[in-house]
Structure formats: structure tokens, C-alpha cells
Amino acid sequence: MEKDTKHGLNRRKFIISSVQAVGLSMIGGLVWGAYVSEDKSSPIVLRPPGALKEEDFVKKCIKCGLCVEACKHRPNNPNPGTATLALGTPGGHKPKKSTPHIYPDKVPIGTPYFVPREVPCYMCQNIPCTVACPTGALEPNKVTSIKNGRKVLDINKAKMGLAVIDMESCIAFWGIQCDACYRACPVIDKALTIEYMKNERTGKHAYLVPVVHSKHCTGCGMCEYACVTEKPSIFVLPIHLAKGKAGSHYVKGWEKKVDVKLKPQTFHKTKKSEKSPEEYLNTEDLFNE
């Protein structure tokens, strides 16, 4: 009898502690999970060349920093000892107060990013960062093109972000001559062009304004780095933040190669009347039909 109660007590204890363990795991899991899902999403972070889509990137990046080291120790580094890339730390990116610019206030921990106003990407021909990545979070195939039937690394294929211009603070739009960004752009005349516009205020001058073309812009941020205004008037945003979308029902009919996919039209064919037109006109009461 005594043994039985002891046994029962033990079992009770076991059940209670199991339930407690499960409960604690769930509480812990919720807090932990909430923290991770908060940390892994950082909308304005810019990734190195060749990075996968953000959600795949945070899954695959093992946070080793080999890309950062490759960037820092690349032979053509204009400022040896510094790197474009850095790994996200707890507490996020700390910018200097004296130089206002756009920066990610939080970066998923341990993952590589860059802030162009501080150090832009110099678009190395041999893309050391992408090549160094052991996991495929940076994928060389995304920055490759075919030349003479062979695959070659092509940094111009990079899509780290897209430069956006604030026409109100860019002094070129005021009529002051400035083409700092244009000259800094490694894909000059393709990603960034200078366009003429009539200056209606003076009536006799031209505006020479920078215009970004998303097809060629790699998001390197050389323009943002070079911009002369206090807070850059041209700045790189992740593409999904920088771009709008017109939707498929707006079509540029004047562009030659647009593939207009209209719905196949259906025509109703009415049978031709067997009567002659005169007969038809004479017999029908057209007005009182």
C-alpha cells in the first residue's frame, strides 16, 4: 500500500515536471522565435554582389565573414584595412551623427551588408566577396555573363540596390552645375546619364540633371558616396523599396518590342441577310421597330 502511494507520487512528479518542461519550452520558444523573426527582417539593408533574395539569403548565410575578409584584403583596395562590407552586430549599425544619410538601423545578426555613404562598393572585376562565400548565399552565377561561349564573372550584373534621386535637394535640379554622381558612377552613361532640361525660370539656361536607369544600375553607391549635398540627394535603396510597378494593363505601345498580350478577341458574326438591300429597306418599318 505504502509502496503504491510512493509510486503514484513519483508518477505525479514525473507528469508535473514533464508538463512544466513543455510549458517552459513553449514560452522560451515563443520569445526566441519572436526575437529571431524580428531580427531576420530588415527592409533597408544592402547586400554584397550576387546575394540571393533576402529570405533565401538569411537562410543560407552562415555568418562566417569570409566575404568581409575578401573585401577588406582585395589587392585593389583604395583604402587598405577598410572594407565595404561589415557583419551585422547586435544593436545595429551606428552611423556618425555629423554625416546624415540612410542606413539600416538594424541588420540581421552576423550577416554582411554595406552602407554606401560610408564605404561604397568599388565593383571589383573579380568580385572577391562573392567568390569567397562558401555557402552560396552569394551566388557567382548571379553575377556572371557569357563571353565567347564562356562564363565569366561580370560585376555589372550585380543588383545590390537601385539609386534614387531626390529632385528637390539635388542641386542640379536647381540649375547649379553638378555632376559628381555621374562622374563617380562605374557604369557611367548607362546606369547614370545627364539629361538636358530647359530652365524655365531664367528662360535661357539649361538644367543638366542626373537620371538613373535601373536596367544598368548595380546599386554600388559610388554616386551616393560622391554626392555633394549634406545628406546625399542620390542614394541606394534595396530594389523592392526603390521601384514602383505600373501593372500589366499599362502598355508602352510605342516601344517596338512590347509583347502586347491582349485577350483573343471574339467577334460575333451575324448571318448575312438573304434579302436584297432594297427589299430590306422597303419592307421593314425602320422607325417603329
Place this chain on the structure above:
Amino acid sequence: MNSNKILKFLYKHRFLLSRRIVQLSILFLYFAGNAYGWTILKGNLSASLFMETIPFADPYAVLQMFAAGALVSIDVLLGAFLILFFYAVIGGRAFCSWVCPINMVTDLANWIRKKLKLDKDEWQLRFSRKTRYWILGLSLILSFLLAVPAFEFISPISMLHRGVVFGMGLGWAAVLGVFLFELFVTKNGWCGHLCPLGAFYSLATSKSAIRVYHYQPNCTLCMNCKNICPEKQVLPIIGKENGFVISGECINCGRCIEVCNDDALQFAFRYLPPKGKEKMPAEAELN
């Protein structure tokens, strides 16, 4: 006389000193990889490149990546396999005592704990050492649910190691948290109760070759070994029988061996008991 004392001190701390040298050298080689471009070890403990050719990777991080549904590259798979192979076949849980930078933090906390006489029961929040296995399981479930390696986002080990190599940010707060927890809340609270990486290695390396061997006849039951061991539960054989410490939770730090004044403990290869110490003397006489 004096040099004798020094020699004795070195001998009594031979594993402790070797461990510190190994831990700090590894840490420094990684640091130099980033700071000066040295090529011996590049990257960090999550994944690295040794001598520009051999990849290493943290097998537990790779396991989480699997759970998260990431297709892992061959390089990283090979790296994780090499590391896992080394610990599973040879080193046991030696990562924890010979490589992990948090070990220095928790050892320091425990040392202060002793000095400040916080080693009493009222300074000990008791909870199960099995908690770490729950956390290990939970990390894999969360990795699956959130589609990212979940422990890698909160690991104080990576925060410290990555911090030293690439910049700390507020990562020191997590490390301080571990330190204070070890100091005031639970002795060996992090490494011996919570850490899922330690739990992973405990499970994965329990069959490894290098093990602590106990020769019972020499044992005087002073219990120095059990007092110093950060995973006491692995030493049930002390004073009872000859044998290897077979639990995967032993971190192969060798502290028990150092504190034993009676030559009753030593490192040996599993299944190869040291010569002359295979049997109890009584049995030997019988044969």
C-alpha cells in the same frame, strides 16, 4: 627550489595552460585573418577556410540550415563533416574546453565564484542539466518554422567569437549575461545546462576515442575531481571501479586529471586501458 615550484605549478595546470594557449591561439589566428589578412584561419567558428584550402564549418549550424530548408553547398558540407568527424571519432566534446571562447568567460566566472565563496547552495538555482537537450530540439523546430538557423541568431558563442574577429556591437551584453548567470545564478549554468551546441557535441561525440581513464586502486576518495569537474555527473565510477568516463557530456578539459594527487586519472584511448592499469590489483593476483 623556486624553479621546482614553478615546474610543479606548470605540471599541476598542464591542461589548463594548454587549453588557454590553444583557445587564445585559435582566436588570434581568426582575428589576424581579418585584421592582417593572415591566411592560416579565415572566417570564424561558424565556417572558415584553413590554409586557403581546407573548409571547416560548424556542424550544428549546418544542421540548423538543413532544418531551415537551405540547400547547403558541398564546401560547407565537407567542412562540417571534417569537424564532426574529428570530434566524434577523436576529440569528444573537446570543442567546449579547447576551442570555444565562451569557455574562458565561464571559467572566469567559476573562478570568481570560488574566490567570493559563492559556491554554496544558496547561490545555486538548480535545474536539470537535460535542459540543453530541450533547447537543442527547440532550436531545430524553430529553424524549421522560421526558415533560418535559429540558434545562430542568439548564440552568445558566435557573438563573442564573431565580435572579436569582426566587431562586437552590443554583443558583449549577451556575453556579460552568460558571465553573470554563471557567477550568481547557476554554477556551469550555460555550458553545463543550457548551451545547445554543447548538447549537440555531447550527443554526437559520445563514442570518441580520447577519454579520461580512472584507475580505482590509486583513488583515495578525496573527491577533488568531482569538485572541480564542470560536468560532475560524468564521474560515477570514481572510487568504484576502473574504467573510462564514457558520458558524452565530459568536455575533455582534463581538470580532474590535474587535481588528482594520487595518479588515479589520466587521458587514454577508449578500449585501450593504460598498461598495467587494466585490472584491479586483486584480480591481477588471481590470474
